Amino acid sequence: MNQRVAIGVDFGGTNIKVALVDRDGKILGKRATPSDPQRGSDTVIGEMAALASTLLTESGLTSGDVVGAGLGSPGPLDLKAGTIIRSTNLPGWQNVAIRRELSDRLGLRVYLANDANAAALGEFWAGAGRSGGDLVMLTLGTGVGGGVVHRGRLVEGHFDNAAELGHMIVVVDGLPCGCGQHGCLEQYASAAAVARRVQAAIGDGEESVLASQVTAGEPITSQHVAEAAKSGDALSLRIWEDACVHLAIACVNIQHVLNPKYIVLGGGMAQAGAFLLDRVVKHFKDRTWSLCDDAPEIVQAQLGYDAGVIGAAALAWTNQDVHR
């Protein structure tokens, strides 16, 4: 048992990140490269393996030092088969046997999970939830990703598709979502939705300090909205508060379904820190029940953009891929 590292691979639509992670969740080496998924799965998976190999060489390690590799991937996935069924972020990828193909190239066991689930496991294992206890994570980015850790393991669901928390319906007959539903959380509380809603309101003629930027055709982000809201911009503050209210309602629902110890907020929007967290906590307290004191702690993610690779490595360290 002299294995000292696990390989974590965080496969996103934009970048591939590969890291060597020790038993304590510490990153010993990390590399990133653009995904360019249109190159085809063969080339992309080959590059994942090449990055891992480079990292091992740089660290003076061999595959004998590696406990295994974990891979966080966009989905939907078939965890039993170890395949990417398809993904809106990976045009042309259909039923790619990514677990086997990466495993063959690395000569190692590969553990597979949905990317947002892997990030949640990372926060559980080495971040905001490392003291233990059930944890639910919401990743507020382009969409709202989710992950559920229960008794130390990811909840995958019967159809391998648990924790799609951005698609909880929070508003009956609400805003349309690309998924075909109406009123999904991610239409109110993703980083992209917040920016989009401010942009749309400005397009409709509402006043805002961000109006000139929008009129000039420059894209705005949730950070711009947060900064404008802090400086007193009424439109930005209204959309930001609305996001926080809907996140709070999602937290109440998570409280009553899973009753976890922690709800962790991560992703681009969580970079606003207390300006997000304090508001979500306030609205949660205003809206949760008074029957008994079983409220999860709502906390900020601690691993930032490394949650994915650390969580992927944690899959290997904790040997968790029920279908492996």
Place this chain on the structure above:
Amino acid sequence: MNQRVAIGVDFGGTNIKVALVDRDGKILGKRATPSDPQRGSDTVIGEMAALASTLLTESGLTSGDVVGAGLGSPGPLDLKAGTIIRSTNLPGWQNVAIRRELSDRLGLRVYLANDANAAALGEFWAGAGRSGGDLVMLTLGTGVGGGVVHRGRLVEGHFDNAAELGHMIVVVDGLPCGCGQHGCLEQYASAAAVARRVQAAIGDGEESVLASQVTAGEPITSQHVAEAAKSGDALSLRIWEDACVHLAIACVNIQHVLNPKYIVLGGGMAQAGAFLLDRVVKHFKDRTWSLCDDAPEIVQAQLGYDAGVIGAAALAWTNQDVHR
């Protein structure tokens, strides 16, 4: 290993049911008696033990034939301590060490769970979900109770309070609930809520075939509403459909959080059979996503009012009470 039965105790605000249940989930003997909780916990727990003892004698069994006893109880419970913290249905009961007290009287291990959770385990073990796979149950009665079975075990949550599914918020700033929240599922989709909403609308002057009954001061039930809706009563049909829409939204949210194989509908309102189920399934299909085919089967409970005792016995048969 000649143990042939488990004792199941379903402790409700109205009745106590005790049954002997074999390894296949079959009831070998059953007794019920009014709870009368105001008699105090000593008397009530004594009666549970006496009923169990009578059943064993009648079946020619001794405690050596019994694998253990399970108890489904109203809560909130402290599962670690094995206590009823308090309950709106059990006036005067405070921090009652029910697990130890029943165990002492029976001379057997006692496994404790929330009553709605026990019912869900019953349906998983011997009812609608007995073929296996994660299961979520909604019990539509006075309130809406819930239970989540994941990988064969009840999800209890960090604060022992998971699966309070009736208190998922389905309408932002919706109807007030006794729990202190607004827009809880159980304000729209419990048997009591459906009856109450029809009654209120009649009080406000709306026409309905149920008006004379209400005016005469006779109570109406969800069955009355279902029958009136079937016969074309517009008010009853509107309230019934509204309940089905909100149940469907709850099912979509359960799909995306837990992604179970089954969602089981039980309790008084589920006695309407297809008149409930078909509508919930229809609204679910209209409102769930089209991204991938991971929809749980929404099915009717199969054990009726025996789900509680059978599930309580299942706690003992499957040795599940993590804190025992």
